[in-house]
Amino acid sequence: MLENLTQTEQAILNVIKTVIDPEVEINIVDLGLIYKISHNEADKKIEVVMTLSARGCPVGDVIIQHVETVILDRWTDYSVDVELTWEPEWTPDMITDQGKNFLNM
Amino acid sequence: MKAGLSTKNAPSHLVVLPHYAMGAIAFLIASVLLFFTAKEISLGYGGGKIVSITHILVLGWVTMIIYGALYQLIPVVMEVKLFSEILAYISFVTLNVGTVLMAIHFWNNYIGNSLLIEIGGTLIFVSVFLFAINAGMSAIKSKQRTIENRFIVTSILWLLGTVLFGIFIIVNVSKGLIDISRTDLLKIHVGFGIIGWFMMLVIGVASKLLPMFFIAHKLQRKYLNLSYFFTNGGLLVAIIMFYFLKESYLVLIPIAIVIIGLLFFVKYNYDAYKARLRKKLDVGMKLSVLSFLLLFTTIVFAILSFFKLEVFYTAYGVSLILGFFTSLILGQMYKTLPFIVWLHKYQDKVGKFKIPMPASMYSEKVAELHYYSFIVAIILILIGLILSSIIIIKISAVAFIITAILYCYNTFLIIFHKEKIEDLKK
Incomplete structure (x- = not known):
């Protein structure tokens, strides 16, 4: 899903990599939770579409808030919108190779 | 679009934490009392002291933790806010006072009634009634019509049935409303409470x-639906048949149906275990997996106890309450309490400061130690019961005391966790 990212979008993705899922203890990018990143320089807007590994995840909105915080920390003059989606439903197949290595899958 | 998020619905940590604290203390008290009642337990005699410990465990330990956990989990499972935090506080106080009064009454006087049991019983009823209203009203507000929700709502109905039946037994002792032995009435009471309330x-x-913790997906939910109909249907028929036929072997038919229902539940979670993302289990999940093994021993003892083998009746109760429920609670504490405290302490600090992970809020080593002391304790008490050995039961009680002390240590370490934040640049 995260294909053809611009240089800035890739930089945003790298920043989001600092967000760790407190239960699994790996970053949410390698966990495959980030579906889409878009960066609009003219409107000064960053949009992230992401999911969680389970509905009702007890730390769900902390993770979302964390994503907003780390992006705003770097792109201070932007507005950041993190959208939570359940479509498509997250599955372990979405974990990156690096994530799979960490989890010994 | 934030449907499915539960953090904003979470109640105040002050509603939840006292339940975990008092539950841990009740487990410790029950473990100490176990040591002093080894003789009575070895005789398989359900005297007052045993009934007293049973009420401390069932009400002060299992019910207390279930209340606390549910206040936190209702927003997770049902995606709604808890109906009332004030009702939760009142329910907490009445459960505590009621449990103490009932435990003192049974310790001193098993046969007759007393003011203590009447007040204690009333307080427990008030507590349960308020809890049922709170959980029930939350469920009504929920748009989630999942099978997990249905189990929870049904368990609340069984809980009300349990308490009403308990009060009926107390009234029946003095008024003699129906001609059925107290022991048989208690067996129905236990059926309502154990299978109906706790198991559902x-x-x-x-x-x-x-x-969710195994991070397992694409599970066959039909097993949960089957489990729901088999356990509830079987239990209802078993209670009615037991009332009319007493311990006729015909009652084994609905009991077998309940057991099949439990096996569907085990199958669903076994599939989750097999499909789990993290192959290495932390201590919380190891204890949870252990609880399923203890559910099997419980089922075996339940079947054996039906064949007039009284010793297995006590073993069944011990395996269920001190085995299955206790193991599950010990394990799931590590999967819930650290997150509750972590959210309270660090929710507004994520991304701004370097903060600890929930798993670092307790001692993993202490948790591992009580995992092993618990295994020793439960194996020894079951052996001690079967062999009617006072000394083995006493040794097992020591292992339970060690387990409870270590568990209390970690529980209070988490509850009284001091905020640790560092600058991100460090």
Whole structure:
């Protein structure tokens, strides 16, 4: 899903990599939770579409808030919108190779 | 679009934490009392002291933790806010006072009634009634019509039935309303409470939490639906048949149906275990997996106890309450309490400061130690019961005391966790 990212979008993705899922203890990018990143320089807007590994995840909105915080920390003059989606439903197949290595899958 | 998020619905930590604290203390008290009643337990005699410990465990330990956990989990499972935090506080106080009064009454006087049991019983009824209203009203507000929710709502109905039946037994002792022995009435009471209330609730909550913590997907939910109909249908028929036929072997038919229902629940969670993302289990999940093994021993003892083998009746109760429920609670504490405290302490600090992870808020070493002391304790008490050995039961009680002390240590370490934040640049 995260294909053809611009240089800035890739930089945003790298920043989001600092967000760790407190239960699994790996970053949410390698966990495959980030579906889409878009960066609009003219409107000064960053949009992230992401999911969680389970509905009702007890730390769900902390993770979302964390994503907003780390992006705003770097792109201070932007507005950041993190959208939570359940479509498509997250599955372990979405974990990156690096994530799979960490989890010994 | 934030449907499915539960953090904003979470109640104040002050509602939840006292339940975990008092539950841990009740477990410790019950373990100490176990040591001093080894002789009575070895005789398989359900005297007052045993009934007293049973009430401390069932009400002060299991019910207390279930209340606390559910106040936190209702927003997770049902995606709604808890109906009332004030009702939760009142329910907490009445459960505590009621449990103490009932435990003192049974310790001193098993046969007759007393003011203590009347006040204690009333307080427990008030507590349960308020809890049922709170959980029930939350469920009504929920748009989630999942099978896990249905289990939880059904468990609340069984809980009301349990308490009403308990009060009926107390009234029947003095008024003699129906001609059925107190022992038989107690067996129905236990059926309502253990299978109806605890098991339905455990199935509903565990089937939501365990796959979530295992991070297992694409599970066959038909097993949960089958489990729901088999356990509830079987239990209802078993209670009615037991009332009319007493311990006729015909009652084994609905009991077998309940057991099949439990096996469907085990199958669902076994599939989640097999499909789990993290192959290495932390201590919380190891204890949870252990609880399923203890559910098997419980089923075996339940079947054996039906064949007039009284010793197995006590073993069945011990395996269920001190084995299955206790193991599940010991384990799931590590999967819930650290997150509750972590959210309270660090929710507004994520991304701004370097903060600890929930798993670092307790001692993993202490948790591992009480995992092993618990295994020793439960194996020894079951052997001690079967062999009617006072000394083995006493040694097992020591292992339970060690388990409880270590568990209390970690529980209070988490509850009184001091905020640790560092500058991100460091």
